[in-house]
Amino acid sequence: MSTIREISRDTRISVVLPAFNESAILSDLYRIVIDILEKLNVTYEMIFINDGSTDNSGEILDEIAKKDPNVIVIHLSRNFGHQPALQAGLEYATGNAVIVMDADMQDNPETIPQFLKEWQKGYDIVYAVRVNRKENILKRFFFNAFYRLLKFISDTKIPLNAGNFGLIDRKVCKQIISFHEHDRYYPGLRSWVGFKQKGIEIDRGARYDDATRVGLIGLFKLAKAAIISFSSFPLTIFLFFGIIALIMFLGLSILTLYHKFFLGIASPGWASFLITVSFFGAINALGIGILGEYVIRIYSEVRQRPLFLVERCSNDPKERTKSKTCPENNMTK
Numbered sequence: 001m002s003t004i005r006e007i008s009r010d011t012r013i014s015v016v017l018p019a020f021n022e023s024a025i026l027s028d029l030y031r032i033v034i035d036i037l038e039k040l041n042v043t044y045e046m047i048f049i050n051d052g053s054t055d056n057s058g059e060i061l062d063e064i065a066k067k068d069p070n071v072i073v074i075h076l077s078r079n080f081g082h083q084p085a086l087q088a089g090l091e092y093a094t095g096n097a098v099i100v101m102d103a104d105m106q107d108n109p110e111t112i113p114q115f116l117k118e119w120q121k122g123y124d125i126v127y128a129v130r131v132n133r134k135e136n137i138l139k140r141f142f143f144n145a146f147y148r149l150l151k152f153i154s155d156t157k158i159p160l161n162a163g164n165f166g167l168i169d170r171k172v173c174k175q176i177i178s179f180h181e182h183d184r185y186y187p188g189l190r191s192w193v194g195f196k197q198k199g200i201e202i203d204r205g206a207r208y209d210d211a212t213r214v215g216l217i218g219l220f221k222l223a224k225a226a227i228i229s230f231s232s233f234p235l236t237i238f239l240f241f242g243i244i245a246l247i248m249f250l251g252l253s254i255l256t257l258y259h260k261f262f263l264g265i266a267s268p269g270w271a272s273f274l275i276t277v278s279f280f281g282a283i284n285a286l287g288i289g290i291l292g293e294y295v296i297r298i299y300s301e302v303r304q305r306p307l308f309l310v311e312r313c314s315n316d317p318k319e320r321t322k323s324k325t326c327p328e329n330n331m332t333k
């Protein structure tokens with residue numbers, strides 16, 4: 001593709017960075033990202049989302065924002081989790097292109113110019129495909145299994161090994177923030193919107209402190225959100241199980257009746273009875289469990305609870321034209 005979008009001083013780039021207890025790395029991260037953005041000769045903003053950090057991440061970010069008007073810090077009122085924090089950042093982003101990255105140095109900031117090159121060529125979404133993950137073998141195994149399963153069962157074509165790290169055009173950002181679903185899986189939503197997409201392969205670094213903030217339970221919930229919001233497979237499989245169960249039931253009935261009326265042999269023993277009963281019991285329980293997952297989601301969507309609450313913000317672009325501080329009515333979004 002030839003160049004479609006020119007990059008100049010008028011081009012505005014937003015970098016969105018959700019951070020939860022990352023105080024050890026924030027100053028370095030800021031410096032590295034700013035160096036890269038400065039070299040690009042564009043206008044930019046760095047949007048940090050302080051997702052209810054309990055260390056001094058908030059103070060560090062405020063210090064940075066005090067010195068640099070291009071830094072916006074959104075302090076959420078508590079820890080809402082990575083995906084809602086990301087959504088908060090996207091809602092504040094004003095750039096022509098919006099880059100999403102983690103604040104733990106796992107996403108190499110050096111990739112930003114590569115994203116922009118593809119965006120200039122006309123791609124609306126450029127995402128990082130992770131190769132050579134530096135995480136431990138068990139985590140790598142689960143990530144691989146998850147991405148493959150998702151690809152197999154998903155109704156949307158979600159690329160393998162593509163996480164949050166990537167660039168989206170302004171129009172894509174507008175679309176994604178307009179989605180009202182609560183249980184969000186950003187890489188899935190980004191694939192779902194369509195437009196011109198491109199994956200570029202990058203090495204995924206190790207976390208600077210080896211202590212994941214999302215955690216295993218968080219990853220499990222994210223995987224569940226991805227599978228249930230982008231696939232109806234868990235429900236469909238029960239139709240399949242149901243049909244098999246029906247066939248087995250018919251087979252067993254015929255066998256029992258045949259024994260009773262034609263052979264006159266006594267009914268089979270307890271074992272087969274118990275196996276059959278427990279088999280159907282298990283099917284019922286699992287079916288109800290999966291239905292429950294959907295009901296929970298319907299309930300959550302119907303409630304329309306805000307995805308996040310902003311407690312205060314520094315250098316809020318929405319407020320620049322008005323007063324310097326966040327007004328009360330910014331508390332709910």
Ligand code: UDP
Binds near residue numbers: 020081
């Ligand atoms: N994060 C967040 N809120 C949370 C958990 C994580 O904003 O409740 C941020 C975290 O600071 C990091 C990014 O989300 O910048 C990814 O988190 P983590 O590195 O723990 O996830 P992993 O890379 O292990 O998937």
Ligand code: MG
Binds near residue numbers: 104106207
């Ligand atoms: Mg990480």
